Amino acid sequence: xxxxxxYAEFGSREARGVSPTYERLSQxxxxxxxxxxxxDGVPPAKRxxxxxxxxxxxxxxxxxxxxxxxxxxxTHWPAVExxxxxxxxxxxxxxxxxVLLPVLAxxxxxxxLLEVGASAGLCLYPxxxxxxxxxxxxxxxxxxxxxxxxxxxxxxxxxxxxWRAGLDLNPLDVTDPGDVSWLDALIWPxxxxxxARLRAAAAVAAADPPLLxxxxxxxxxxxxxxxxxxxxxxxxxxxxxxxxxxxPRRDAFVRLxxxxxxxxxxxEAPDVLGYDALPEPPDDALYNVLALDGKPLxxxxxxxxxxxxxx
Numbered sequence: 001x002x003x004x005x006x007y008a009e010f011g012s013r014e015a016r017g018v019s020p021t022y023e024r025l026s027q028x029x030x031x032x033x034x035x036x037x038x039x040d041g042v043p044p045a046k047r048x049x050x051x052x053x054x055x056x057x058x059x060x061x062x063x064x065x066x067x068x069x070x071x072x073x074x075t076h077w078p079a080v081e082x083x084x085x086x087x088x089x090x091x092x093x094x095x096x097x098x099v100l101l102p103v104l105a106x107x108x109x110x111x112x113l114l115e116v117g118a119s120a121g122l123c124l125y126p127x128x129x130x131x132x133x134x135x136x137x138x139x140x141x142x143x144x145x146x147x148x149x150x151x152x153x154x155x156x157x158x159x160x161x162x163w164r165a166g167l168d169l170n171p172l173d174v175t176d177p178g179d180v181s182w183l184d185a186l187i188w189p190x191x192x193x194x195x196a197r198l199r200a201a202a203a204v205a206a207a208d209p210p211l212l213x214x215x216x217x218x219x220x221x222x223x224x225x226x227x228x229x230x231x232x233x234x235x236x237x238x239x240x241x242x243x244x245x246x247x248p249r250r251d252a253f254v255r256l257x258x259x260x261x262x263x264x265x266x267x268e269a270p271d272v273l274g275y276d277a278l279p280e281p282p283d284d285a286l287y288n289v290l291a292l293d294g295k296p297l298x299x300x301x302x303x304x305x306x307x308x309x310x311x
Contacts, residue, residue, distance in 0.1 A: 004030045006049070007026045007027070011025075013284065013285060014302070021064055021189045028070075032070060034074060038074070039052070046084045048089060050186065051087065054186040057189075059076065059079060059080065087182070090120075090182070092119035094129060094198070097131075098147035098307075099147065100237065101126055102152060102298075107159070110233070111163075112163040112233065113163070113165070114235065115164075115167070115236075115238065116168075119168060120171070120180075121205055121209075121210040122205055124164040128204050129145050133152065143196070147305060147306060148305065149309065150282070150307070152298070166212045167221060169214065170214065174206045174209070175209070180198075211227075218249055221236070225260055234263070235264075236260060236265070242273065243272050264294070266290070270289050275289060281299050282308045288300045
C-alpha cells in the first residue's frame with residue numbers, strides 16, 4: 001500500500017464518523033504531493049496518520065485546516081521528522097478495557113496481568129474502572145467506560161487483579177507531564193470525552209503505579225512473566241500493538257506466548273494475526289478482532305467504544 005493509499009484508507013475507514021477533522025486531513029494528505037514526498041523519506045512505520053497528526057499537535061501545529069497543516073509541516077519539517085523518528089503511536093486508551101473486560105472477568109480469578117506494548121499502563125487497571133454496556137453498569141468510580149455491545153451478556157463484575165506489569169520499548173510515566181502531554185496529543189481533536197478519560201485513568205494509575213519494564217516483546221517477555229505470582233492466572237494481553245512489529249518477530253511472539261502458562265488475549269486488526277475464518281464485520285468501519293488463546297470472539301472498535309460478540 002502506498003502512503004497516499006494508507007492516508008485515504010485511514011480517512012475513509014478509521015476516521016469517518018469518528019473524527020471529521022482527521023477524515024478531512026487524511027484525505028488532503030493523500031492528495032498532497034509535497035507531504036507525500038516528505039513522508040516517503042522516513043521509514044514506513046513512521047508514516048502513519050496517527051503518528052504524523054499527533055506529532056504536529058504535540059509541536060503546537062494546526063490540524064483543523066489542511067492548508068495551514070501543509071504549511072506547518074513543510075516549514076517545520078526538520079522538527080516534525082525528528083519527532084516522527086523517535087516517537088510511536090502509544091495511544092493508551094483506557095476505553096479498550098471495556099472490550100477486554102468480558103474475557104478477563106470469565107477467567108479463573110485472581111489475575112496477574114501482563115500487557116505487551118503497555119505505553120503508560122492505563123489498560124492494566126480493568127478492576128479500577130466502571131463500565132456501562134447499554135443500561136447495564138458494572139463497578140464504580142471514574143472513569144466510566146461506555147461500550148455499545150451486541151450479542152454479549154455483560155459480566156457480573158470486574159476481575160480481581162493481584163499483579164500488573166507492562167512491557168514496552170519506550171514505557172511512558174503517568175507522573176511525567178511530558179509523557180502525559182504526548183498521550184493527550186494522540187487523542188483525536190473532537191474527543192473531549194477521551195481527554196477527560198485520560199486524566200481520570202492517569203490519576204488511577206499514578207495513585208498505584210504499575211511495574212513497567214523497558215524491553216522487547218520476545219526477548220524480555222519470559223523473565224517478566226516469571227515474576228507473576230504462581231497462585232494467580234497469568235494473562236498476557238495486547239491491543240493494537242502487533243501491527244507495528246515486523247512479521248518474523250510477530251510470529252516469534254505468537255509461538256512464545258502460546259507456550260507460556262495462563263492465557264493470551266489479543267485485540268488486533270484482522271489481518272495482523274491471520275485468523276482462518278471470521279464472520280463479516282458489522283459494517284465498513286475499521287475493527288479489531290478480540291481473541292482468547294488464538295480463538296476469535298468478537299469484533300471491537302479501536303477505542304473500545306463498541307463490540308459485536310460472535311464467539
